[in-house]
Amino acid sequence: MHSVSPKTKQTGDYVAREVTGDKIDFSVGQPSPESLPLAALSQAAAHRLGSPDAELLLQYGPRQGYLSFRQSLAAFLTKRYGTAVDAAHLMVTAGVSHGLGLAVGALARPGDVVAVECPTYFLVPPIFRDHHLRLVPLRTDDHGLDVEALAAWLAADTSHRPRFVYTIPIHNNPRGTTLPAARRRRLLALAAQYDFLVLADEVYQLLSFPEKPSPTAAAVEQQQQAQGGGPAASNARQDAWARPEEGIAIGPQGASAHEPLPLPLRCYEDLRGEAGSGSDGGGDTSTSGTEGSGGSGGGGNSSRVLSFGSFSKMLAPALRLGWIECSNPALLSRLKEDGVISSGGCIAQMSAGLAHSALELGLQDAHLDGVVAPGLARRCAALCTALRRHLPECRLQQPRGGYFVWLEFPQEVSAKALLVRAEARHGVRFTPGPACGGGGEHCARLSFAFYTEQELEEGARRLGEALREHMAQEQPAMAP
Numbered sequence: 001m002h003s004v005s006p007k008t009k010q011t012g013d014y015v016a017r018e019v020t021g022d023k024i025d026f027s028v029g030q031p032s033p034e035s036l037p038l039a040a041l042s043q044a045a046a047h048r049l050g051s052p053d054a055e056l057l058l059q060y061g062p063r064q065g066y067l068s069f070r071q072s073l074a075a076f077l078t079k080r081y082g083t084a085v086d087a088a089h090l091m092v093t094a095g096v097s098h099g100l101g102l103a104v105g106a107l108a109r110p111g112d113v114v115a116v117e118c119p120t121y122f123l124v125p126p127i128f129r130d131h132h133l134r135l136v137p138l139r140t141d142d143h144g145l146d147v148e149a150l151a152a153w154l155a156a157d158t159s160h161r162p163r164f165v166y167t168i169p170i171h172n173n174p175r176g177t178t179l180p181a182a183r184r185r186r187l188l189a190l191a192a193q194y195d196f197l198v199l200a201d202e203v204y205q206l207l208s209f210p211e212k213p214s215p216t217a218a219a220v221e222q223q224q225q226a227q228g229g230g231p232a233a234s235n236a237r238q239d240a241w242a243r244p245e246e247g248i249a250i251g252p253q254g255a256s257a258h259e260p261l262p263l264p265l266r267c268y269e270d271l272r273g274e275a276g277s278g279s280d281g282g283g284d285t286s287t288s289g290t291e292g293s294g295g296s297g298g299g300g301n302s303s304r305v306l307s308f309g310s311f312s313k314m315l316a317p318a319l320r321l322g323w324i325e326c327s328n329p330a331l332l333s334r335l336k337e338d339g340v341i342s343s344g345g346c347i348a349q350m351s352a353g354l355a356h357s358a359l360e361l362g363l364q365d366a367h368l369d370g371v372v373a374p375g376l377a378r379r380c381a382a383l384c385t386a387l388r389r390h391l392p393e394c395r396l397q398q399p400r401g402g403y404f405v406w407l408e409f410p411q412e413v414s415a416k417a418l419l420v421r422a423e424a425r426h427g428v429r430f431t432p433g434p435a436c437g438g439g440g441e442h443c444a445r446l447s448f449a450f451y452t453e454q455e456l457e458e459g460a461r462r463l464g465e466a467l468r469e470h471m472a473q474e475q476p477a478m479a480p
Contacts (some may be wrong), residue, residue: 023427029449037367040363063091110133117166122437144169174404197304200265306324384396386459415442
């Protein structure tokens, strides 16, 4: 029936989701089995368990995670982010999902509001609902979160006071978009004005695709500050994400393909002159009267940003290892007081040890630069090229990193109805837009991370056949 039968499969006791048979399943948002670094982790385990005092790694660990691991992680992130990371601002988690649950459990009360991008990562809303939070959807567009729509909602009624805004600001799941720097500054200014916390899910920050050398985002920031002061000095000064230079081709997120990707979200927070909590909201981000250090970069005590990262996508999901970065000591202290953390100590002590050796031995760098990033880049390019070839009537944005492509079918097509036909008759699956926290009825999320380039091409071909068959049979019924 199909010209190519997928060879990429996973089955057995170890996996949460089996992938078998002849279907190509674009809904699988997991790394390819062939990219999982068994040899590197075996080497890391031997190194860590053979180190002095290794038996104490098997003991209960410090709540925040042991210091030398956090120092190695901070050094790694500093190099990768292009901006300084302080080990004192890092706390070990069991991945982003655990970190989000930890944060909302420690920093919110039942009935509080969390404003969430729509569409969003579809497994995040249940985490918030488990903590009895009320969800408010926020509009997104081709540039990510529509921050002005958020501003209008906040200003419309004094009851519109969220405790949190949740965003995936780079290589977004599901849309693949990246939030421009101007919007980042505006979002964090709103957080200060209305006193809410920003939950920045930055799991894809380190999964940008290799590109030609260009000025770093940090260099762009420094140049702008030298020309016009701090990040809040002038509305007229916007970075190249908002105003690409004349003559440069515009990329998929409204920016030149040569423009640097933004720094982590907290780098756009202006804390100068700010102390304690804001005046228009109901949150509590104060630090018992201590004053922030000021300046940009989220270094002050009044920071409202919690950044979430993970080793799941860049090393191995089963490590269940991630981190929260937050420069506000009052917020970090409340996370460490969580009941589970207080009882058991570090939530991922052994995994931290393995990752520590992977960092120290250069195994993480080698895997990220040699396998993960270039592999994802090739797969993304293969899928986007195939989608343009086999589904020319559809619209897509080609991301510069991450795992996902957001595909828009013609407006009259129901992605849910198409999925039924595509799976039953053409051997291809995807995640329909409405399943992504309320995405468009005619949209779909496609993951390119799991399959080979040849299999992605075949999946796009099958999807194109399914779409044309669907439109041929459904459109007469929809005509007036």
